[in-house]
Amino acid sequence: MKYVVMIIDGASGWPVEALGNRTSLEAAATPNLDQMARRAMVGMTATVPAGMEPSSACACMSVLGYDPRVYYKGRAAIEARSLDIPIAADETVFRANLVTVDNGMMRDYSAGHIDSNESAALIRFLNEKLETPDLKLFPGVGYRHILKLKGRPESLKAVCTPPHDIPDQPIEAHLPKGEGSDLLRSIMAASAELLKDHPINLDRIARGELPATQLWLFWGSGPLPKMPSFKERYGIGAAITSGVDLLRGLGQMQGMDVMCIDGVTDNIDNDYAGQMEEALKALDIYDMAVVHVEAPDEAGHSGNAEEKVKAIELIDRDMVGRLRDFKGDKLRVLIMPDHPTPLNIRTHAAEMVPFMIWGSGVRTTGARRFTENEAKGTKLVVAEAHNIMSMVVRG
Incomplete structure (x- = not known):
């Protein structure tokens, strides 16, 4: 079995008038995500423990299978790790x-x-x-x-x-x-x-x-806490690709290899197709590829509804489409935002986000699209998102 984890940073949000009182996920044309959702386990989960900051550091640590209450001691040190700053x-x-x-x-x-x-x-x-x-x-x-x-x-x-x-x-x-x-x-x-x-x-x-x-x-x-490697915790080797220091630092903390891919950026100009192509090639070497895409979050912080929708549509067309067409070993995929970045407030919200597990051996929960309301409609709730990685890897 091979695995892909795709973190669509900040893609979730709230309905806004500029999008016809829809969220960005609802407004975006996402045929690939939607087709996957109809054959996937879709639900809602909390990536940020109660009382903790709704930052990508806490949220992405949860997505990657580690409890922030245990391992999160501050964000700057994680980014410093990515830059090799002792x-x-x-x-x-x-x-x-x-x-x-x-x-x-x-x-x-x-x-x-x-x-x-x-x-x-x-x-x-x-x-x-x-x-x-x-x-x-x-x-x-x-x-x-x-x-x-x-x-x-x-x-x-x-x-x-x-x-x-x-x-x-x-x-x-x-x-x-x-x-x-x-x-x-x-x-x-x-x-x-x-x-x-x-x-x-x-x-x-x-x-x-x-x-x-x-x-x-x-x-x-201050200095980083020691945490078990991803291989020790889940028994598989992984590599990560991202346009930001935070995710690269988190991956390094967990013993993941960092993929350096030309054209991967922290904004709308990201080479979406190139990032996913190289991530899928990495599955020849690794059991799991973690793909983090920053663009929807940046658009959310800017309050740019059009650009946030565009980023989600590019992700669907150039990244998710390639996942659906993957040929080779059996594949299981986790797709989810790390946190909402509502256009209304232009910052992160400490609320649940939708998640989707798709692929070999996964049961469907009846969603028709990958949106917040469709995920809520399945009635599937994983209270703590750091438990989802075990669901993906161990079935």
Whole structure:
């Protein structure tokens, strides 16, 4: 038996007027997903344990078969793992977004989805100005970067807000606060002063693009916890492909190999067909391929209904269609979002999501489409999503 796990990041959501009071999954034309759903086990599940943040870190850890209540100790360290950034016992790390703040308002959590080349150049510049033996910035993917601090454990007590939670809102009330926040606020303020007249930002403004006006720090964590490998836990070898550091880091934590595939990005321009083709080729070597697609989540954070639907339709056409046509060994597939990213609120919601298990030996639960309402209609509920991986692998 071979296995594919496909995480359609943030694809679930709420009905919106722009889509005829339908969700993005309902509005999208998804003939491949729908045909699979009619022959699949479809239901609802909770990927985020009660009281935990509805982040992709918690949710994707659940999808991959690990209980976040046991193994989740903070997101930044997972992303640092993907970037091969070591974290000593006396060190802490934070996600450092490049954002656009305009007149005290959070204009854009991603600085207009600044590309990795421009973004890395800005991070190198900030490092030249801010780096000390106890402070260093590391470039990541796109707008996402890492700050590492040494000997400042109190910084983890600061209350920080992800910038995608406050679109078009004043930032003052959402700056880091409480014990340990002074250093974080000072770094953010210094970055704003340094970046305001940077040539890259001036060029971006001239091109009609948003400038990266400052760093925004959040999702702090210390060193990673030790967790059993995926092979130890489920008895099969796996590889993972994603356009973001988080998923690559999660895979590495679980002993998965990371597939480096040209054209895999964190947005709508992803090479969907190429990503799935290479993932299926990997089944010649591995028992399981994990395929993570970020584009629907990014569209959700941007509040772009048209682009979210388009991303789901491209996934259905160029990825799910290839799964249906797979020739070779018996195949079992898990497809699901990690969390909802409703267009209405432009951030994550701690709610159940639909899931679908399709393929060899799987019983149908009577769904007609892969949507939230169809999944609810089957009455199948898996209370804790980290148990679904056993259902997939062990039947």
